[in-house]
Amino acid sequence: MAHQLGQNQYGKAENRIVRVTRTGNRHEIRDLNVSVALSGDLDDVHLTGSNANCLPTDTTKNTVFAYAKKFGVQSPENFGILLARHFVDDTPPIHRARIRVEEYVWDRIEIPDNKARFIGSEEIGHSFVRRNTEVRTSEIVYDGTNVQVISGLKDLVVMNSTNSEFWGYIKDEYTTLKEAYDRILATQVTARWKFGFSGAEGEQEPNWDRSYQQVRKHMLEAFAETYSYSLQQTLYAMGTRVLNNRAEVDEVRLELPNKHHFLVDLEPFGLENDNEVYYAADRMYGLIEGTVHREGVTPVIPVA
Structure with missing residues (x-):
């Protein structure tokens, strides 16, 4: 009986990140829980074990932290868009990125x-x-x-x-x-x-x-x-x-x-x-x- 690989995705879930923006002694806090899920040309990693098209989940985690430093966090939506565009536009095997962001609000x-x-x-x-x-x-x-x-x-x-x-x-x-x-x-x-x-x-x-x-x-x-x-x-x-x-x-x-x-x-x-x-x-x-x-x-x- 033939079997076929169906919908699949992978990524790093629940990256807990706190971004502090310091303006003198008055700080701003953005406290996020970011989950990344990627889809694309990933048949081989499932069927043969080849990782040639696989961006490591550890890399997605590092990207979240690096982007927080480079671009700051204007809003959960903006930050998610920046990440999603990066993963799809800069990683040819990846065709779809889903970024879920929870924000914990501090007064x-x-x-x-x-x-x-x-x-x-x-x-x-x-x-x-x-x-x-x-x-x-x-x-x-x-x-x-x-x-x-x-x-x-x-x-x-x-x-x-x-x-x-x-x-x-x-x-x-x-x-x-x-x-x-x-x-x-x-x-x-x-x-x-x-x-x-x-x-x-x-x-x-x-x-x-x-x-x-x-x-x-x-x-x-x-x-x-x-x-x-x-x-x-x-x-x-x-x-x-x-x-x-x-x-x-x-x-x-x-x-x-x-x-x-x-x-x-x-x-x-x-x-x-x-x-x-x-x-x-x-x-x-x-x-x-x-x-x-x-x-x-x-x-x-x-x-x-």
Whole structure:
């Protein structure tokens, strides 16, 4: 019985790329997930194993990064068109290219006019929060006498595109991590905070909605304004900022996975990467956890 090869395509899926455009201290972020699928004269690679017409998927991945550096990212559509035209027009065996682009939108963390909005002489413009990801949480325990309220949030994704370093750590025979003096710091915040409210007779309840918004605001401002030498330092600054500004909160527990962004080596393509093009890794990741509480308060929030 004769068999015939049908429709086929190949490429590199889910290339996670973050492009930072730096204009002084005010940065712009385009965070993309790019998938490439190519079709054309590819019968031989299936039927005989000949790779003569096959552009390696690793090359398509490299092209995505190189194009982000050379042309920037004006929009997902424009970037996809540039890539598709390149693969078809510059690779004769390829007749069709499908580029799928997902964009993760980041909003700038705005610092109020009455707060420190400048670093040196430049306005802060490198701190971002990812849109429409967070979930508000609450846990209430009542034992017949006392009420315990633990509020929180999860999946609050934030990023500083600069003002973060990591160096001076322990090094042994298994250490390969290079010291970083200007890096992206990004995390997906899970936070829980315990109120001093006990539900005693006559005790007034806090304004829960306002308290949530204010705690969130203070955590974001601390993240944006802290020049960080470690994610642990940022965690402590976020918890401390909440306790300093919200008298109703006694304890803050934070879980901060380090959402690593690695500079892409563009030297093989004759391009310099001046902290502009990054690979966004989702696994593995460092997980930083800690509690900040008022002096004399016994922490009660459990480790998740």
